[in-house]
Amino acid sequence: MRISFACLLLLSATVSSMNEPHRKFVKQHINLEMSVNRCDQVMGSKGITETGSNTCKDTNTFIRANSAEVTKVCGKAGKPYDGGLTISLQPFPIVVCTLKTGNNKPKCQYKGKSVTRYIVIRCEGDYPVHFAKDVFSLG
Template identity: 35%
Template sequence: ETRYEKFLRQHVDYPRTAAPDTRTYCNQMMQRRGMTLPVCKFTNTFVHASAASITTICGPGGAPAGGNLRDSTASFALTTCRLQGGSQRPPCNYNGGTSTQRIRIACDGGLPVHYDRAI
């Protein structure tokens, strides 16, 4: 798995997977995308946009933010999943929140390789 492929697996869900609520969405997606073993990832954000539209941040759709970080000029629909309880040992239980915000990502070779944060 390349860094770009890992970014896609961990952060891109387009179109957004249907779920009755954000808690169910987060629990399903975190497990499906391999972020609950061997330990539960503490927090993760899914971007509900095509890989192509996110990749534009690495070019004309983004502005430099220091190092290899870039800030998107456009806003994106996001779902942020946070682990509930103190333990990172499975089974993992997540709660989620949705928002529409600009994002900061790291790029390498013109491709997104790391989700930094919403801005």
């Protein structure tokens, strides 16, 4: 019984660590309720900075959809794109937050812009783990 329980714990920890890049992607790039006026607040509350620092991130894109809709891009709702990436077959509403002023947290101030674009992401298995860019058209 102890061996079975230990194996279950090990498997659970392995699955959890495999999902970490996806959880980070969701935290950093998916927000159904995002608006152009909330960039400062959302970037601050989610602690979005340049990786491993307190430096303000120059740009961050929020996809205005739920996680399930974006995850579908890694399957039938997407197609292969440059360098092992995947592009959505349909455009998504997004909010792009671009740094206006400030170098370090908490003085980061952003300007938001709302657009509709195709999203280009990297998938691991069936899950998005990296937002590469947005594009105006599939062509």
